[in-house]
Amino acid sequence: MGHYFAGSVYEISGSEVCLSTGDLVKITSFELLSVSCLDITNNTTFELPLDHSGLYTLVPEDLPYNTIEEIVGLLPVGKDAFGSFTFFSNSDLVIENLTVPAGTEMTILSVEHIKNEKGFARCRVTGHQEASAEVLIPFSCHGDFYECQNERGYSLNEIMYSTRLCKRRFCQTKPKKCDSILYFSPIYQILGIMHMRKNIVKFPSTLEVDITDVTEECKHLTFVTPLSLAEVAAQPNEAFPTMAEILEEPVANTFFCCSWLKALQNGKHLVLHRCNKTHMVLASTPKGRKTQQYFLLSQDYGGQLRRRAREFSSVYEVYLAFSKSPGLTVTVMKHCEAVEEEGVPALSSGEQLEVLRLETTNTSKNESGASQGVDNLIFKRVEDDDDDDDDDEENASEKDSEVCLPLFTPANFAEKITDKKKYSLLELCKYFSLPLDLKVVKHDKTMEKDPLAGLAALRLEDVLEETTVLASFPDTPEQCFELPVRWMQLSLSFISDPLPWPDSETPEIKIQTVTEVTENFYHEYQRLYEKPILTPPPRPPKRKSLTVQSMKASAKTKDSTVKSSHPIKKKDKPQGQTKKRNPPPPPDEIEDVPPPLIPRKSLSTCLAINNTYVKAPKKKHEQQHKSERKSSDSDHDYEPVEDMLNAFDHIMSY
Numbered sequence: 001m002g003h004y005f006a007g008s009v010y011e012i013s014g015s016e017v018c019l020s021t022g023d024l025v026k027i028t029s030f031e032l033l034s035v036s037c038l039d040i041t042n043n044t045t046f047e048l049p050l051d052h053s054g055l056y057t058l059v060p061e062d063l064p065y066n067t068i069e070e071i072v073g074l075l076p077v078g079k080d081a082f083g084s085f086t087f088f089s090n091s092d093l094v095i096e097n098l099t100v101p102a103g104t105e106m107t108i109l110s111v112e113h114i115k116n117e118k119g120f121a122r123c124r125v126t127g128h129q130e131a132s133a134e135v136l137i138p139f140s141c142h143g144d145f146y147e148c149q150n151e152r153g154y155s156l157n158e159i160m161y162s163t164r165l166c167k168r169r170f171c172q173t174k175p176k177k178c179d180s181i182l183y184f185s186p187i188y189q190i191l192g193i194m195h196m197r198k199n200i201v202k203f204p205s206t207l208e209v210d211i212t213d214v215t216e217e218c219k220h221l222t223f224v225t226p227l228s229l230a231e232v233a234a235q236p237n238e239a240f241p242t243m244a245e246i247l248e249e250p251v252a253n254t255f256f257c258c259s260w261l262k263a264l265q266n267g268k269h270l271v272l273h274r275c276n277k278t279h280m281v282l283a284s285t286p287k288g289r290k291t292q293q294y295f296l297l298s299q300d301y302g303g304q305l306r307r308r309a310r311e312f313s314s315v316y317e318v319y320l321a322f323s324k325s326p327g328l329t330v331t332v333m334k335h336c337e338a339v340e341e342e343g344v345p346a347l348s349s350g351e352q353l354e355v356l357r358l359e360t361t362n363t364s365k366n367e368s369g370a371s372q373g374v375d376n377l378i379f380k381r382v383e384d385d386d387d388d389d390d391d392d393e394e395n396a397s398e399k400d401s402e403v404c405l406p407l408f409t410p411a412n413f414a415e416k417i418t419d420k421k422k423y424s425l426l427e428l429c430k431y432f433s434l435p436l437d438l439k440v441v442k443h444d445k446t447m448e449k450d451p452l453a454g455l456a457a458l459r460l461e462d463v464l465e466e467t468t469v470l471a472s473f474p475d476t477p478e479q480c481f482e483l484p485v486r487w488m489q490l491s492l493s494f495i496s497d498p499l500p501w502p503d504s505e506t507p508e509i510k511i512q513t514v515t516e517v518t519e520n521f522y523h524e525y526q527r528l529y530e531k532p533i534l535t536p537p538p539r540p541p542k543r544k545s546l547t548v549q550s551m552k553a554s555a556k557t558k559d560s561t562v563k564s565s566h567p568i569k570k571k572d573k574p575q576g577q578t579k580k581r582n583p584p585p586p587p588d589e590i591e592d593v594p595p596p597l598i599p600r601k602s603l604s605t606c607l608a609i610n611n612t613y614v615k616a617p618k619k620k621h622e623q624q625h626k627s628e629r630k631s632s633d634s635d636h637d638y639e640p641v642e643d644m645l646n647a648f649d650h651i652m653s654y
């Protein structure tokens with residue numbers, strides 16, 4: 001608690017604050033912002049962030065220590081307090097019947113209290129040829145003790161949060177030569193509350209003011225106590241229900257986009273009913289359908305839901321769903337061409353497949369020629385009862401109806417669901433594994449407007465447990481909403497205002513079970529819980545080239561009438577398409593036979609208006625065409641097309 005001697009106007013946290021003489025400020029906490037670094041060698045100052053990755057070693061003090069107790073009192077605290085301080089004596093040290101020669105290095109290992117609570121330091125003494133022994137040196141042992149150079153490195157966080165290390169000098173661990181001696185000092189801001197104000201005030205550590213400590217003299221004064229949501233949730237159950245005032249609103253909150261968020265403003269009063277451990281379900285709308293929405297659903301949601309067929313865009317997604325819920329059956333939604341090089345069979349639209357198991361086969365080779373395992377999902381074709389007409393098909397082996405699809409295969413599948421039952425949200429989370437696709441078929445009647453009722457589909461992503469504070473506004477105390485402690489920064493203070501209902505008439509609470517959140521919340525949740533991004537395995541490497549014989553053999557199996565004399569490169573043939581070939585030449589024995597005559601059309605069908613935008617051909621070209629026609633007339637007995645066009649021109653001119 002501080003008392004200002006001189007009044008002035010300062011700019012604090014972006015706003016001007018007047019500090020008058022006699023103002024009382026209660027310091028609640030402080031925040032470390034960065035570190036100021038002073039280079040003692042050249043007297044320069046620079047700033048370093050707290051997450052700076054460099055390490056620094058202690059610079060030995062020039063002045064000697066007089067006693068062992070003085071050395072122990074200046075040891076760094078923490079897990080590495082012992083084993084990091086090494087010193088030597090400038091003269092021979094006699095300890096009972098043991099004499100430690102001058103210059104012998106001694107490392108403090110621990111502190112012990114024996115023999116009527118007398119303190120001893122257990123030290124490791126390192127002699128010649130690295131021989132070591134442990135000795136107990138009493139605190140009262142006098143001498144000239146000098147600190148040795150220690151190679152242990154400290155981070156800026158360790159230095160700043162240690163009351164002993166922050167007063168020492170350091171040098172960089174790399175390079176080993178300590179060319180520059182550094183001294184660190186913290187840059188922080190102090191959080192406090194003033195006696196006549198309710199908002200939290202932040203004072204930078206560089207603010208130059210004169211204060212005095214009056215904590216003992218002002219114990220009887222009552223200050224507003226700001227509480228975070230976590231501190232509110234830690235209050236005993238007897239403290240609720242109560243009234244509270246918002247001291248610091250959730251500024252720039254990017255996690256929620258619900259209706260009650262805008263009403264949480266500074267100075268607004270809230271009714272705090274109780275604190276709960278609430279199980280919530282993270283839900284989202286399907287991707288690619290307008291704007292994707294995200295929701296936090298309480299398991300007390302009163303709507304009725306029906307399971308909806310999930311859609312899968314690859315075999316890998318089918319495998320992930322099968323691993324969580326065996327007995328999965330899917331329907332092929334789009335025809336897929338076979339890819340023989342990768343072992344992918346053809347799939348017809350409407351075909352039903354039941355997932356059986358996962359198998360690994362050695363079908364591909366890497367660059368070194370070694371075989372690689374390829375994971376395949378084994379399906380079983382499911383046929384309708386009408387197709388099983390004869391006994392031979394019923395007695396066919398099950399293996400003949402199996403389909404083997406590599407996990408990397410892209411395809412369009414839809415889950416086959418025969419369940420038409422309506423479930424509550426609690427039942428779905430209890431009997432089924434998530435994620436789960438569904439549709440709201442009956443909205444929650446306890447809500448004026450259910451935001452889930454008009455959605456075409458909804459996917460339940462995951463179940464999470466959150467600590468929440470149940471709150472409402474004084475004008476509508478029965479309409480409650482839940483404030484998640486972990487996802488909202490809100491500062492409150494308890495006030496003595498009466499509750500907005502009579503003591504004997506506690507209102508019936510209606511909790512808002514659907515809270516809309518943003519995409520930032522969804523991605524932050526995925527990052528916080530380290531949800532892995534599951535991607536299908538890569539395709540096996542393609543073969544570099546194919547021989548002419550193998551290509552001819554594959555061509556014969558596809559189309560016996562098509563012959564190819566040149567190898568076709570694999571990269572020129574896109575997957576799932578058939579390259580259009582030229583028609584085959586006629587056989588040799590009928591090459592000299594002219595084609596059949598084309599019957600002439602009548603004038604009424606052939607007359608057309610001349611194109612006035614095309615110039616007539618010149619005579620040179622006509623002569624050239626005539627000479628070419630003469631040379632070819634001997635081989636054909638039909639009239640050329642050029643003669644027909646010339647005849648049409650004469651008729652039109654006539």
